[in-house]
Amino acid sequence: MTKLVLLHKADSIYDDEPDVVYDFPRSYLKAVQEAVGDWVVYYEPVKAGPRGYFAVAKIQRVIPKPGVEGRFLAMIEPGSFLPLDTEVPRLINGRPLEQALMEADGTPKKGGAVQLAVRRLPDEDFARIVRLGLPEDLERQEAVRYDPAGAEVAEEAAIFERPVLERLTRRPYRDVAFRRKVREAYDYRCAMSGLRLRNGGGRPEVQAAHIRPVEHKGSDSVRNGLALSGTLHWMFDRGLISVADDSETILVSRNKVPGDVVDRLLRPNGKLWKPDEKRDWPHPVNLAWHRENVFGQIATEGPAPWD
Known part of the structure; x- marks a missing residue:
């Protein structure tokens, strides 16, 4: 299995609904098949808007798109889709969050992998994006958001860092x-x-x-x-x-x-x-x-x- 970044535009002409299905061409079939049973991160391309990385989900299976030669559908596992609490920017301090998009000196690459609609994502890159978008102490943050006096009650939630995948499930x-x-x-x-x-x-x-x-x-x-x-x-x-x-x-x-x-x-x-x-x-x-x-x-x- 492998994790992926999937590009998605809200006004996509394809049959994309991030919490249900992702529509893609044959050129990405091998990569998406490798990701069945694993997690993906949704990403909004620069020309579509400012959101960057905005949600996670898990691919359940891949099927041919009915009636359309050369296109396939990645079916999302029910209950796995989760928007990031804070959308994660494409660059932090001028450096990409994905190793595949970074030159040796840390500057962003141009062209090539940057333009792919489906990109393989190393586990460490996935974990970093999730930690930035879904903070470990989100429950504590919400508990004290309107009631600072509730900090002591929420203290237990911040004693240890929950693994990334535990947060998602x-x-x-x-x-x-x-x-x-x-x-x-x-x-x-x-x-x-x-x-x-x-x-x-x-x-x-x-x-x-x-x-x-x-x-x-x-x-x-x-x-x-x-x-x-x-x-x-x-x-x-x-x-x-x-x-x-x-x-x-x-x-x-x-x-x-x-x-x-x-x-x-x-x-x-x-x-x-x-x-x-x-x-x-x-x-x-x-x-x-x-x-x-x-x-x-x-x-x-x-x-x-x-x-």
């Missing part, structure tokens, strides 16, 4: 990383009420909801997330609300939710409030899964939040 760490990216993408505003509320200590009163749950092969991509208030998160998970096939009209199970509750909780226009970046908008496939598998189908137990 441990659910509590991934939950923190997902929550931070989703809330940031929505500017800490509830997608359905449009409200941007903070408590007295400045803590955002908005949560990050998976549209398709992880246990049902949902990913930790921002495109599989919605920033929602606590009450609307509860309603969304229980199928009382969803999103229509136009990807913006809010659906309500009106036989279960009183009209005055709808009026109080949802935006007046009944539409989702979306992130500024189109690449962060909820994916229609994820919304369709929720609409078809959750909306109107889950029995609620106990009192509703508005009772």
Whole structure:
């Protein structure tokens, strides 16, 4: 197995969806086959934007692209995709992070490997990028972000450095990383009420909801997330609300939710409030899964939040 860097543009003409599939030509087939079962880092090329290295994922298998001669699809292992908490720049102090892109004197190479859409990545380069993008103490950072007094409670999380791969697979760490990216993408505003509320200590009163749950092969991509208030998160998970096939009209199970509750909780226009970046908008496939598998189908137990 080997690790890779995969170039990806948000407006790619290919069938790329970083948390699901990567579309590539035959010239890269050998390298991608070597990476099956191993991790990759996604990279935004210079002409596409400023992000540099922005996410990690694991390749599950490679298949020929149906109906297209000479192209292949790398299928991403469900649940492996994770955006980097901090996007990692292409150069640090003028030096590339990848050995293959560096001249003997440490300066960046030009042409050649720099232009490859798929690049092999040594383990040490992979670990360095992940450490920069997903800090070991991310959970502690989040715990004390709005409550400095909580530093003592979070101290245990910083006693030792967790191995890089443990960060990528441990659910509590991934939950923190997902929550931070989703809330940031929505500017800490509830997608359905449009409200941007903070408590007295400045803590955002908005949560990050998976549209398709992880246990049902949902990913930790921002495109599989919605920033929602606590009450609307509860309603969304229980199928009382969803999103229509136009990807913006809010659906309500009106036989279960009183009209005055709808009026109080949802935006007046009944539409989702979306992130500024189109690449962060909820994916229609994820919304369709929720609409078809959750909306109107889950029995609620106990009192509703508005009772």
